[in-house]
Amino acid sequence: MDGGSRTNDVQVELDSVEAELEHLELQIAELLQKQAELTSRKNALVQQLEEACDAAQPSSSSSSSSSSSSKSSVADSVMSTQELKLYDGTDFPWSKDTEQHLKGSFRLSKFRPLQLRAINLTMSGKDLFLVMPTGRGKSLCYQLPAVCSKGFTLVISPLVSLMEDQIMYLKSINVSAVLMNASCSKEHTKAVMAGMTDPKAPFKLVYVTPEKIAKSKLLMSRLEKAYNASLLSRIAVDEVHCCSQWGHDFRPDYKLLGILKRQFPKVPLLGLTATATSSVLRDCQKILCVPQPIAITASFNRPNLYYEVRMKDSDSDASLSDIASLIKNRYKDQSGIVYVFSQKDAEVVSAELQKRDILAYSYHANMNPDDKSLVHRKWASNKIRVVVATVAFGMGIDKPDVRFVIHHTISKSIENYYQESGRAGRDDHPADCIIYFGFPDIFRISTMVVMENVGQQKLLQMVDYCQNVDRCRRSLMAVHFDEVWDNEGCNQMCDTCRHAKDYTTVDITQHARQVVQILELAASMDEKLTPLKLVDAWTGKGPAKRRKMIETTTLSRPQAETVIVQLLVQGYLSEDFSFTPYTTYFYMKLGRKACFLKNQSHTLRMKMRTKENGTAKVRAVVPPTPTGRQADKDTSTVKANEGDNTFDPIVPDNSCLPQHKQKLTPEHRNKSAKRKLNPVSQTDQWTERWTDRDKKLTDRCAEEEDKSGFIMSQHVFEVDVEINIMRNSGVSDAQKNPSHADKHCSRNESTAPQRVRQKGLIDDTQSLTVNSSPSQISIISDTAAEELCDLRKYYSKQLRRINYISHEYLGQSREPGVLACIREPWRNLRLPHRVKFSQTAWSLWTRVSGRRKVGQTEVRPVIHGAKE
Numbered sequence: 001m002d003g004g005s006r007t008n009d010v011q012v013e014l015d016s017v018e019a020e021l022e023h024l025e026l027q028i029a030e031l032l033q034k035q036a037e038l039t040s041r042k043n044a045l046v047q048q049l050e051e052a053c054d055a056a057q058p059s060s061s062s063s064s065s066s067s068s069s070s071k072s073s074v075a076d077s078v079m080s081t082q083e084l085k086l087y088d089g090t091d092f093p094w095s096k097d098t099e100q101h102l103k104g105s106f107r108l109s110k111f112r113p114l115q116l117r118a119i120n121l122t123m124s125g126k127d128l129f130l131v132m133p134t135g136r137g138k139s140l141c142y143q144l145p146a147v148c149s150k151g152f153t154l155v156i157s158p159l160v161s162l163m164e165d166q167i168m169y170l171k172s173i174n175v176s177a178v179l180m181n182a183s184c185s186k187e188h189t190k191a192v193m194a195g196m197t198d199p200k201a202p203f204k205l206v207y208v209t210p211e212k213i214a215k216s217k218l219l220m221s222r223l224e225k226a227y228n229a230s231l232l233s234r235i236a237v238d239e240v241h242c243c244s245q246w247g248h249d250f251r252p253d254y255k256l257l258g259i260l261k262r263q264f265p266k267v268p269l270l271g272l273t274a275t276a277t278s279s280v281l282r283d284c285q286k287i288l289c290v291p292q293p294i295a296i297t298a299s300f301n302r303p304n305l306y307y308e309v310r311m312k313d314s315d316s317d318a319s320l321s322d323i324a325s326l327i328k329n330r331y332k333d334q335s336g337i338v339y340v341f342s343q344k345d346a347e348v349v350s351a352e353l354q355k356r357d358i359l360a361y362s363y364h365a366n367m368n369p370d371d372k373s374l375v376h377r378k379w380a381s382n383k384i385r386v387v388v389a390t391v392a393f394g395m396g397i398d399k400p401d402v403r404f405v406i407h408h409t410i411s412k413s414i415e416n417y418y419q420e421s422g423r424a425g426r427d428d429h430p431a432d433c434i435i436y437f438g439f440p441d442i443f444r445i446s447t448m449v450v451m452e453n454v455g456q457q458k459l460l461q462m463v464d465y466c467q468n469v470d471r472c473r474r475s476l477m478a479v480h481f482d483e484v485w486d487n488e489g490c491n492q493m494c495d496t497c498r499h500a501k502d503y504t505t506v507d508i509t510q511h512a513r514q515v516v517q518i519l520e521l522a523a524s525m526d527e528k529l530t531p532l533k534l535v536d537a538w539t540g541k542g543p544a545k546r547r548k549m550i551e552t553t554t555l556s557r558p559q560a561e562t563v564i565v566q567l568l569v570q571g572y573l574s575e576d577f578s579f580t581p582y583t584t585y586f587y588m589k590l591g592r593k594a595c596f597l598k599n600q601s602h603t604l605r606m607k608m609r610t611k612e613n614g615t616a617k618v619r620a621v622v623p624p625t626p627t628g629r630q631a632d633k634d635t636s637t638v639k640a641n642e643g644d645n646t647f648d649p650i651v652p653d654n655s656c657l658p659q660h661k662q663k664l665t666p667e668h669r670n671k672s673a674k675r676k677l678n679p680v681s682q683t684d685q686w687t688e689r690w691t692d693r694d695k696k697l698t699d700r701c702a703e704e705e706d707k708s709g710f711i712m713s714q715h716v717f718e719v720d721v722e723i724n725i726m727r728n729s730g731v732s733d734a735q736k737n738p739s740h741a742d743k744h745c746s747r748n749e750s751t752a753p754q755r756v757r758q759k760g761l762i763d764d765t766q767s768l769t770v771n772s773s774p775s776q777i778s779i780i781s782d783t784a785a786e787e788l789c790d791l792r793k794y795y796s797k798q799l800r801r802i803n804y805i806s807h808e809y810l811g812q813s814r815e816p817g818v819l820a821c822i823r824e825p826w827r828n829l830r831l832p833h834r835v836k837f838s839q840t841a842w843s844l845w846t847r848v849s850g851r852r853k854v855g856q857t858e859v860r861p862v863i864h865g866a867k868e
């Protein structure tokens with residue numbers, strides 16, 4: 001064995017070991033995920049058991065508070081469920097006072113689930129993390145204790161607008177609160193600082209930004225004095241997830257808040273958030289230096305919210321019309337929010353909705369504060385119905401009767417989505433949360449979050465939420481927040497539960513292989529494909545040269561996109577970013593699992609919609625909305641479109657999939673023709689479609705093969721084909737005028753769109769001459785000329801690169817001719833499936849020459865430097 005082949009063998013073995021290792025790693029990852037799910041399920045079951053036991057025993061002080069909807073993760077180590085339940089009682093020293101203020105000051109009749117427990121815990125001096133869905137009333141859990149305690153509560157909040165809203169509200173109920181930020185006057189700041197150490201201070205709550213804590217030594221010294229005088233009664237950290245960079249809204253200044261607990265260890269700290277996983281909470285615990293916090297997590301389920309994902313039409317006008325139709329019909333005269341991706345989108349979408357007679361205003365961070373506040377106020381007072389907003393319209397939006405939150409573009413994470421959609425239905429009445437899920441949007445957002453630590457990961461989770469029709473939407477969300485939910489709990493309040501029958505499991509293995517092959521081919525040509533180009537290529541929309549080199553799909557574009565998204569989410573594809581000084585590009589590359597598709601036994605399945613519920617199409621099948629309203633008027637549109645949108649299942653039968661081009665026997669052809677006559681099942685229709693397509697391909701090949709006499713290899717490689725068409729000027733003319741004959745097939749004469757014109761100009765008997773090699777002329781039919789022009793177009797782009805590179809390497813001018821001179825750089829080129837370059841060039845040449853109507857002496861192309 002020589003050294004070269006030994007190295008090869010080692011390389012092959014190394015590849016195989018690496019692939020196996022990767023496979024194992026994936027299996028381990030999958031097992032770990034399974035373990036996490038089971039642990040989570042186990043905890044839920046243990047809790048159910050405990051509760052069942054509790055119910056069987058006489059309870060000491062449990063109240064009516066809905067403990068069933070709570071769990072404690074950090075709390076497990078500190079307090080048992082039974083102990084926690086003790087805090088649902090109303091027999092604490094402060095209970096009378098809190099009850100009085102609840103009704104008197106806050107004008108509320110009763111506590112919502114877990115509010116009382118949280119209030120009792122913080123009043124008992126415990127450190128507490130309260131994770132409660134947005135709009136469930138977290139603020140009351142520190143505002144009420146503040147009113148019932150001596151001294152004041154320090155509230156750290158991330159946004160000034162949020163603080164202002166709270167202070168306005170507190171003022172309206174006669175609870176005095178102040179805020180301190182950089183824009184406050186000196187006098188105001190001085191008065192607040194002085195009040196902090198005054199036992200008769202005129203305020204119960206002091207709101208500050210985390211920056212203020214980090215930067216103001218004066219504030220820290222006043223807080224210290226207040227602490228020593230026992231006047232700092234509590235510290236509330238709102239949006240506590242901002243501490244953790246694993247949270248969705250990390251803020252660097254939150255990282256410095258650990259100083260508070262270090263300096264004021266006896267003051268109970270209350271961290272509040274609507275969205276934090278247990279890992280985020282653990283991180284917050286460390287950052288805030290809270291030794292043993294109790295965490296109470298209310299159920300994330302918002303039973304009154306209906307979740308739906310709609311496929312976004314690639315035609316932006318159509319998706320806007322769909323949104324407009326919803327607002328005008330289903331949500332007529334109701335209040336809602338349309339979330340968009342960017343400030344520009346906010347302007348554009350609001351203008352488009354206005355054009356469709358909807359009173360919609362935009363809202364984004366770049367507006368001046370007065371305009372923002374005007375829009376907010378008008379919307380809050382129902383003077384305008386719809387706000388088209390970026391995420392700037394978020395925290396602190398507390399309008400109870402928001403009946404719909406529509407996402408014109410997906411959110412960048414599930415946490416974000418949960419929070420944004422959570423603005424709906426705060427009054428506990430039914431409300432809808434609808435996402436328009438668009439393929440290009442994924443990549444717009446992706447390039448935006450590329451710099452964030454876990455931005456891509458979170459975005460893919462969001463994409464998975466939209467793409468996944470396997471599970472109830474709220475249970476997907478619940479799992480994300482470490483909560484276990486089964487589909488029954490949904491009560492058909494999401495589209496996947498409601499339309500379970502419209503989904504079918506399909507095998508996408510062969511489709512995945514096609515996509516992988518396209519990317520491999522692109523990589524072998526040192527080309528990168530954006531997601532849109534990938535879909536174009538796969539659906540046969542790309543340049544002709546690519547179309548001819550790949551297996552295109554007959555899937556509709558939305559179906560093709562769905563498969564690609566699935567491959568991305570599952571790790572068969574992954575993202576590849578490229579940065580320029582001006583922009584970031586997103587490309588697709590093979591993912592870690594792509595190699596598994598080489599294994600013939602590997603299969604890949606997914607659940608897909610059998611009907612696409614894109615623009616204005618779902619209404620026909622939507623039962624009454626959660627608000628009890630019937631389907632709106634766009635049902636007619638639906639019916640008209642329904643037939644077009646049936647999603648045929650994808651069949652795993654390999655025999656039906658596009659095959660390598662083969663000669664078709666008469667039996668095959670007959671069989672195929674016969675099948676056409678018989679009624680076919682849905683599966684057969686799909687099969688038929690593939691077979692039809694396959695037949696067309698193979699028939700065409702067979703024709704060519706009949707002429708050329710052998711089966712053409714599918715592995716063609718670009719070589720230069722210079723086609724020079726001359727209108728029947730005759731062989732001698734061309735020979736007389738070689739410069740004219742050498743002219744490249746110009747656009748006017750070569751590209752597909754010109755075919756018709758050519759046909760019109762040239763009669764059937766007319767022939768064209770083609771300069772078949774630098775010294776040869778052939779006469780060919782116009783159809784063959786078209787084919788050649790097509791072929792030329794097919795190869796020309798890549799050829800330019802080849803010529804460019806060979807030019808660079810060899811420093812020689814390009815020689816016009818049928819086949820370009822491809823020399824040294826290509827000698828060692830690895831072609832797919834070890835096909836030699838010369839073979840593929842020869843195949844091409846045979847194809848070209850097979851088209852000749854009147855051939856001259858057959859001339860084998862000169863392929864310089866190519867090894868046979």
Ligand SMILES: Nc1ncnc2c1ncn2[C@@H]1O[C@H](COP(=O)(O)OP(=O)(O)OP(=O)(O)O)[C@@H](O)[C@H]1O
Binds near residue numbers: 112115136137138
């Ligand atoms: N016990 C209660 N009964 C009725 N309404 C309540 C109760 N507690 C709070 N609310 C109301 O619920 C609404 C939302 O409260 P709050 O702003 O505290 O929610 P939140 O959980 O802090 O939401 P976000 O995460 O969006 O800030 C407010 O209008 C509040 O008055």
